[in-house]
Amino acid sequence: MEKAVSGRVIGRTQFEDLVLVPLYAFVAALVLGAVVMFATGVDLATIGQSFVALVRGSVGSLNAVSETLTAAAPLVLAGLGLALGFRAGLFNIGAEGQVIMGGLAAVVAGVALGGMPAIVALPLSILAGALAGALYAGIAGWLRAATGAHEVISTIMLNLISYRLLDYLLRTPLIQKEGRDDPISKSIPEVAELPRLLTFIDVNLRVHAGIFLMLAMVAVAYWLLFRSKLGFEFRASGENAIAARFAGINAGMTIVLAMCVAGALAGLAGANQVLGVLDRATPGFSAGIGFDAIAVALLGRSHPVGVLFAGLLFGALEAGGRQMQVDAGVSIDLIGIIQALIIVFIAAPLLVRALFPWGFRRGPSKKEGS
Amino acid sequence: MSVLLDKARQRQTRITGAVLIALGVLIAVFFAPDAAGSATFRLSRPNDVWPVPNLVVPGGAFIYVVSALLVFLGARQFARGAARWSSLSLGVGLAIAVAAFLVWATVGKSFSLSGMLQASLVRAVPIALGGLAGVLSERVAVVNIGIEGMLLAGAFTGALVGSLAGGVAGLLAAVAVGGVFGFVLAALVVTYRMDQIIAGVFINLFVLGLTSYISSQVFQEYRALNNAPVFRAIEIPFLSDIPVIGPVFFNQNLFVYGAFILAGLATYYLFHTRLGLRARAVGEHPRAADTLGINVYRTRFVNVTVAGMVAGFGGAWFTLGSVGRFDEGMTGGRGFIGLAAMIFGRWHPVGALLAALVFGFADSLQQKLALLRTPIPSEFLAMAPYIATIIVVAGVVGRARAPAADGKPYVKE
Numbered sequence: 196m197e198k199a200v201s202g203r204v205i206g207r208t209q210f211e212d213l214v215l216v217p218l219y220a221f222v223a224a225l226v227l228g229a230v231v232m233f234a235t236g237v238d239l240a241t242i243g244q245s246f247v248a249l250v251r252g253s254v255g256s257l258n259a260v261s262e263t264l265t266a267a268a269p270l271v272l273a274g275l276g277l278a279l280g281f282r283a284g285l286f287n288i289g290a291e292g293q294v295i296m297g298g299l300a301a302v303v304a305g306v307a308l309g310g311m312p313a314i315v316a317l318p319l320s321i322l323a324g325a326l327a328g329a330l331y332a333g334i335a336g337w338l339r340a341a342t343g344a345h346e347v348i349s350t351i352m353l354n355l356i357s358y359r360l361l362d363y364l365l366r367t368p369l370i371q372k373e374g375r376d377d378p379i380s381k382s383i384p385e386v387a388e389l390p391r392l393l394t395f396i397d398v399n400l401r402v403h404a405g406i407f408l409m410l411a412m413v414a415v416a417y418w419l420l421f422r423s424k425l426g427f428e429f430r431a432s433g434e435n436a437i438a439a440r441f442a443g444i445n446a447g448m449t450i451v452l453a454m455c456v457a458g459a460l461a462g463l464a465g466a467n468q469v470l471g472v473l474d475r476a477t478p479g480f481s482a483g484i485g486f487d488a489i490a491v492a493l494l495g496r497s498h499p500v501g502v503l504f505a506g507l508l509f510g511a512l513e514a515g516g517r518q519m520q521v522d523a524g525v526s527i528d529l530i531g532i533i534q535a536l537i538i539v540f541i542a543a544p545l546l547v548r549a550l551f552p553w554g555f556r557r558g559p560s561k562k563e564g565s
Numbered sequence: 566m567s568v569l570l571d572k573a574r575q576r577q578t579r580i581t582g583a584v585l586i587a588l589g590v591l592i593a594v595f596f597a598p599d600a601a602g603s604a605t606f607r608l609s610r611p612n613d614v615w616p617v618p619n620l621v622v623p624g625g626a627f628i629y630v631v632s633a634l635l636v637f638l639g640a641r642q643f644a645r646g647a648a649r650w651s652s653l654s655l656g657v658g659l660a661i662a663v664a665a666f667l668v669w670a671t672v673g674k675s676f677s678l679s680g681m682l683q684a685s686l687v688r689a690v691p692i693a694l695g696g697l698a699g700v701l702s703e704r705v706a707v708v709n710i711g712i713e714g715m716l717l718a719g720a721f722t723g724a725l726v727g728s729l730a731g732g733v734a735g736l737l738a739a740v741a742v743g744g745v746f747g748f749v750l751a752a753l754v755v756t757y758r759m760d761q762i763i764a765g766v767f768i769n770l771f772v773l774g775l776t777s778y779i780s781s782q783v784f785q786e787y788r789a790l791n792n793a794p795v796f797r798a799i800e801i802p803f804l805s806d807i808p809v810i811g812p813v814f815f816n817q818n819l820f821v822y823g824a825f826i827l828a829g830l831a832t833y834y835l836f837h838t839r840l841g842l843r844a845r846a847v848g849e850h851p852r853a854a855d856t857l858g859i860n861v862y863r864t865r866f867v868n869v870t871v872a873g874m875v876a877g878f879g880g881a882w883f884t885l886g887s888v889g890r891f892d893e894g895m896t897g898g899r900g901f902i903g904l905a906a907m908i909f910g911r912w913h914p915v916g917a918l919l920a921a922l923v924f925g926f927a928d929s930l931q932q933k934l935a936l937l938r939t940p941i942p943s944e945f946l947a948m949a950p951y952i953a954t955i956i957v958v959a960g961v962v963g964r965a966r967a968p969a970a971d972g973k974p975y976v977k978e
Contacts, residue, residue: 231775235782286762341576344959347710347762348908351901352951363944489766526781531774539767543757 211555212544213501217494219551220540221508228533232525245523252518253511259518261393261402265472267510268405269294269464269484274491274502275416276328276460281497282420283453284433289335289350290461291485292357293328297462298469299364300327302380302476305387305469306370313386320387321408321466328462329455331357336454340447346454354485362478372475380476389471403471409503412460416499419456429453461485487513490538509534578651581960582643585658589635592628592662596669600624604671606678608809617808624672631665634658655960663930670939681933682813682926686821689918689925690886691716691896693824694879695903696910696917697831701872702747703912704835705865706848706970710765711750712876713900714772719743719880721776724891727793727884735793736819736881743877744870746772751869755862758974769900777893784891795889796820820878820886824918827875831914844868848968851975861975876900898951905954912967920957927953 225246232242253263273290280287304323308316335353338344364370365378372381389408393400420426431439432449440446464484469476491509495501516530540547548555604627606620638654667676695712702709719739727735746768753764784791796818805815835841846854847864855861884891902924909923910916931946939946 231778235779237782288766338955338959342580342959344955345908348901348905348958349955351898352905352955355898355951356948359944359948363942486770490770493763526778528774528778528781532771532778533774535767535771535774538763538770539753539759542763542767543753543759545757546753546759 213496215554216544216547217541219547220494220537223540223547223550224533224536227536228529231532232529237525241523241525245519245525248519248522249512249515251515251522253515257393257396258400259514261400262514262517263507263511264406265401265403265510266513267506268409268471269467270488270491270509271409271503271506272412272464272467273461273484273488274495274506275412275499276332276457276464277488277492278495278497278499278502279416279420279429279460280453280457281492282426282433283429283449284436285336285339285450285453285457286347287332287335287350287454287457288347288489289332289353289485290457290464290488291481291483292350292354293332293458293461294465294468294481294485295357295361296331296465297324297328297458298465298476298480299361299370299380300324300462301387301466301469302383303370305383306381308387309384311386316384316386317389317470320383320470321463324462324466324470325459326462328465329459332454332458332461333451336451339454340450358478361476365476365478370476378478382475383470387470388474389467401472405467405471408463408467409506412463413499413503416460416502420499425452461488464488487534490534493538494541578642578645581651581655582639582641584956585635585639585642585655587639588658588662589632589639592635592665593632596665597625597628597632600628600669600672602673604668604673605675606671607675608679610677610679610812615806615808619675620678622668624668627668628665631661634661652960659956663926667930670934670937674937676933676937679809679812681929683817684929684932685922685926686813686817687887687925688928689921690820690824690882691879691899692903692906692924692928693828693918693921694820694875694882695900696906696921697824697827697903697914698747698872698876698879699904699907700835700910700912700914700917701831701875702750702869703907703971704848704968705844705868706851706968706973706975707751707754707865707869708761708765708972709750709869709872710762710901710904711746711768712765712872712903713896713898714765714769715743715746715873715876716880716883716896716900716903717769717776717894718746718772719877720883720895721772721779721880721891722877723881724791724793724884724889727881727889728790732794732796732885735885736796736878739881739885740874740877743880744874747870747873747876748866750873751866754974755865758976761972761974773894776891780891780893791891793884793889795887796885818886820882823878824921827878828914828918831875835914845968848970851970855975855977861977865975879903902950902954905958908967909957923957924950924953 229242229246232245233239252259254260273294276293277287277290301320301324305316305320308319331353332350335346335349338349339346362378365380370380372379389404391401391403393402420429428439428444428449431442431444432446436446439449465481468480468484473480487509491505492502494508495503495505512530512533516527519525519529520527602624604622604624606622608617608620635658638658642651642654695716698712698715699709719742722742723735723739725735726738750764750768753759753767754761780791798816798818799822801815805811807815835845843854843859844864846857846859847861851861880896883895903921906920906924907917909920910918927950931949934946935943
């Protein structure tokens with residue numbers, strides 16, 4: 196039994212893997228989310244209301260779709276970076292710090308280029324964000340390559356360092372808004388802003404040109420990963436580091452480059468936020484994007500197209516979660532629980548099979564290539 | 566392979582040497598000029614039984630001696646390559662660099678050294694217990710990134726149950742909930758063969774989401790649920806009267822004593838009992854252990870659950886051991902620093918404890934230095950423990966050996 200998806204014939208195993216498991220994971224996470232709400236004294240009517248709000252706030256109107264896309268863009272960008280890292284066998288938890296550094300650099304560049312025409316100022320500001328993210332991630336990559344320091348710990352520490360660095364830099368005269376004592380950056384001049392796309396319909400629609408950046412990066416990541424030599428080296432090192440070394444792939448260089456590319460994409464996510472949504476940097480402007488992106492990359496099975504869909508789903512959850520908080524008075528932190536549960540069900544297909552036996556082939560799962 | 570390893574090790578010692586020399590030069594250039602005068606360190610409190618005179622250090626002279634020593638250690642390291650005393654010189658080098666920094670910051674003022682040491686010990690507790698939880702689970706080859714989440718779960722449960730039923734009940738509940746998450750981790754990685762790092766990340770995200778959700782959904786409204794009693798310091802008679810070390814070691818709360826006792830117990834368990842030997846066998850070579858009739862799955866379940874209980878106890882420190890109130894994400898990366906302590910301590914309970922003391926020192930240093938009004942921005946001081954963690958993980962990791970099967974799932978044939 197085979198099913199045609201996007202013009203290609205995929206086998207039953209892949210259908211189970213790519214469609215059934217994520218679907219069941221999503222359903223199970225929503226059900227458990229309802230259980231958590233019920234356990235904390237939310238009555239059944241409100242639980243129903245909050246799920247209605249979740250749908251209404253994510254796809255229920257043009258504004259809802261605009262909010263979903265706005266929330267999805269940084270998640271997809273950072274998620275692509277993490278996916279590339281996973282493919283290279285690197286577990287980069289540092290996207291949050293890379294988002295922060297990228298956003299900060301985009302602010303600095305945007306403010307500095309305020310006198311330039313938009314055609315120069317905007318691309319350079321975006322580029323500055325990517326570069327800063329790449330350099331910051333490169334630290335962890337270099338440490339791993341040169342000393343063997345595990346990237347999980349070093350990237351977490353770099354995250355914690357980046358929060359302090361952000362607090363400090365936002366108070367320096369170069370970045371701080373004139374006449375303010377609190378840590379807040381100068382506003383981005385209009386020439387460096389990512390233009391909003393649908394203001395001719397309604398001025399409150401926030402969707403901006405960052406979604407083109409997002410789509411372009413999905414294509415670039417796909418090409419890089421599956422069509423370029425570098426991407427082959429990333430995947431080879433991730434699949435079997437020892438074999439890759441014997442095949443003549445420079446292990447250290449691959450690690451550093453993979454981290455830099457991952458950091459550049461996370462830096463783009465940060466630039467996207469400050470140039471497209473926030474208009475400035477403040478403490479905590481990264482808002483956990485780097486951590487949600489881990490879930491996005493896992494849910495998307497570290498495949499660029501999968502990451503795109505996973506990012507859209509998480510963007511929808513976030514936009515819907517805000518509506519849920521307004522309509523039903525349920526804290527948006529519930530979305531965090533649902534996201535964590537999606538990860539665990541995705542990463543443990545055996546658990547999903549145990550809970551939902553329907554639709555899977557009988558017998559123990561086989562890892563067959565055919 | 567060994568040639569590669571030697572090369573990496575040699576590069577590592579070169580880097581260490583360069584770092585030491587750079588530190589020495591930096592200290593001489595930046596600290597010496599404004600270190601004229603002397604620094605006063607208070608070693609006892611006014612009402613101590615046996616007061617100890619203050620320690621007065623001449624600023625300039627001390628700093629020049631330190632920087633000369635650092636350059637010497639660094640040069641020796643650089644020239645010799647992979648020398649036997651590499652870790653030791655890095656340790657001594659960093660220690661005297663910190664001493665020079667303290668002297669520089671204190672010149673012309675006075676600073677309570679015993680107060681800072683006492684705070685170091687307190688702040689080392691969650692890191693030590695997190696590290697100990699890491700040792701217990703990695704010795705059976707389960708990588709436990711979820712310690713951060715287990716600490717957070719312990720902190721939350723401690724506050725909630727502590728407010729309802731008193732401190733002791735809160736502590737027991739925190740330990741139990743930590744154990745539950747340990748069991749969940751074991752179930753995910755042993756039974757469902759999930760990637761160990763992903764399972765740990767799941768636990769962290771899940772606990773963060775759940776505790777933040779409940780604290781904003783429930784605690785905002787019912788503040789009485791988040792107001793737990795705090796365990797006070799217990800003064801041990803006679804021992805707490807010993808000058809300097811008395812108040813530091815023997816006038817602390819339950820959690821500090823608990824961390825020391827648990828580190829001792831874990832050492833005894835792992836290295837002096839039959840069960841501990843079996844646990845280590847499972848971590849080094851699960852197939853061989855299985856062949857000898859050891860139940861690999863059960864050993865992993867038991868040890869990871871116990872590790873979760875230790876982390877739950879450590880988590881309770883955040884609420885029952887210090888402020889009595891839970892805040893969202895209050896563990897602030899201590900679980901990960903605990904993992905660094907585990908690596909630094911070479912997967913040994915006592916090693917992890919000692920490493921945690923170093924991190925606790927860095928943590929309390931930044932806090933107390935804020936009081937001295939140094940020209941260094943407080944944000945940079947706050948980074949100190951994190952930077953120390955990176956240096957430690959980068960500097961030691963090549964020389965410390967993890968359990969051989971660490972991170973690998975075991976599938977029974």
